[in-house]
Amino acid sequence: MITVLSGGTGGAKFIQGLARVIAPDELTIIVNTGDDLTWWGLHVSPDIDSVNYGLAGLLSAERGWGIEGETFACLEAARHLGLPTWFQLGDRDLALHLARTEMLRSGKSLSEATAEITRQFGITAAVLPMTNDRVETRVLTSAGELSFQEYFVRERYQPAPLGVRYSGAEVAEPAPGVLRAIAEAEGIIIAPSNPITSVGPILSLPAVREALRKTQAPIAAISPIIGSAAVSGPAAALMRCAGFEVSFRGVAATYADFLDVIIADQRDAGSARSTDVFVQFCDTIMVSNDTKDALARAALSALDRARARELALVDSGASVGASS
Numbered sequence: 237m238i239t240v241l242s243g244g245t246g247g248a249k250f251i252q253g254l255a256r257v258i259a260p261d262e263l264t265i266i267v268n269t270g271d272d273l274t275w276w277g278l279h280v281s282p283d284i285d286s287v288n289y290g291l292a293g294l295l296s297a298e299r300g301w302g303i304e305g306e307t308f309a310c311l312e313a314a315r316h317l318g319l320p321t322w323f324q325l326g327d328r329d330l331a332l333h334l335a336r337t338e339m340l341r342s343g344k345s346l347s348e349a350t351a352e353i354t355r356q357f358g359i360t361a362a363v364l365p366m367t368n369d370r371v372e373t374r375v376l377t378s379a380g381e382l383s384f385q386e387y388f389v390r391e392r393y394q395p396a397p398l399g400v401r402y403s404g405a406e407v408a409e410p411a412p413g414v415l416r417a418i419a420e421a422e423g424i425i426i427a428p429s430n431p432i433t434s435v436g437p438i439l440s441l442p443a444v445r446e447a448l449r450k451t452q453a454p455i456a457a458i459s460p461i462i463g464s465a466a467v468s469g470p471a472a473a474l475m476r477c478a479g480f481e482v483s484f485r486g487v488a489a490t491y492a493d494f495l496d497v498i499i500a501d502q503r504d505a506g507s508a509r510s511t512d513v514f515v516q517f518c519d520t521i522m523v524s525n526d527t528k529d530a531l532a533r534a535a536l537s538a539l540d541r542a543r544a545r546e547l548a549l550v551d552s553g554a555s556v557g558a559s560s
């Protein structure tokens with residue numbers, strides 16, 4: 237079993253490739269729920285939905301979220317009724333939020349609701365919310381403290397971020413299956429997701445971070461940063477405000493206590509200098525099925541190499557194991 241830690245956009249694209257390269261039922265995905273919100277009274281789990289839509293072949297390639305060919309009739313009607321519409325929900329997407337909210341209202345946990353939704357979509361990979369408890373990513377900005385969606389969608393990440401906190405994380409329990417998926421995996425991959433607001437909330441659960449430190453499985457992370465910029469979104473500003481260098485090395489540093497290998501883009505190969513973890517360079521930009529599949533294969537081969545070479549974790553001053 238391969239276990240992936242994922243956010244929404246970058247993670248969902250990566251998982252689409254991985255589910256073609258290995259049998260999907262060999263795959264467990266632990267998904268960020270720090271971005272979850274209540275919208276129009278409905279429980280929305282944007283990252284779980286992106287992963288599910290990706291696996292079900294429904295994800296909009298153009299938007300990177302929601303369903304391909306979606307309509308927005310309800311959103312338009314809601315606008316006329318004076319409801320807030322800065323967070324956009326498509327019509328078919330809305331049906332999913334209604335179904336999930338109904339399941340939660342009837343007493344199911346988010347894990348149970350997610351399992352039922354994946355079954356209905358015909359998904360055989362295990363998609364696990366990181367927790368059934370409420371953990372909320374809060375972004376402290378020059379315009380005050382905002383929820384992640386207020387910062388990202390409503391304010392289009394314009395206010396300068398000053399810090400991020402994961403409200404509720406100290407007391408949250410990992411969802412059923414999460415710790416086992418880390419302990420028993422053959423390999424663990426951290427998707428090319430935002431290290432601070434997508435992977436950070438998952439790692440903010442103390443038991444998850446501890447399990448990653450302890451597992452025998454090799455752990456690889458794919459950098460969402462190329463050169464000194466994020467492929468998309470606010471990852472660079474968020475990393476900077478958290479005190480990390482904006483580079484693949486900075487991404488590796490956010491995972492330093494458990495990471496075995498960082499997968500960085502080949503455009504960064506020239507800048508290889510001593511780093512504390514093994515580096516594998518390849519094309520990390522996912523623009524087609526072929527590039528997604530190739531990145532998935534590269535990640536699996538990085539895990540094989542990490543396993544075979546029994547690479548030490550952080551051995552400061554160690555030379556770079558660079559390869560392309």
Ligand code: GDP
Nearest residue numbers: 243244245246247428429430434460467468522
């Ligand atoms: P979010 O919840 O939608 O923010 O989901 P993610 O954190 O999974 O996705 C956003 C991150 O994915 C950003 O930091 C991007 O830099 C990264 N990303 C998006 N597309 C790609 C890609 O094709 N390649 C790589 N390496 N990173 C990507």
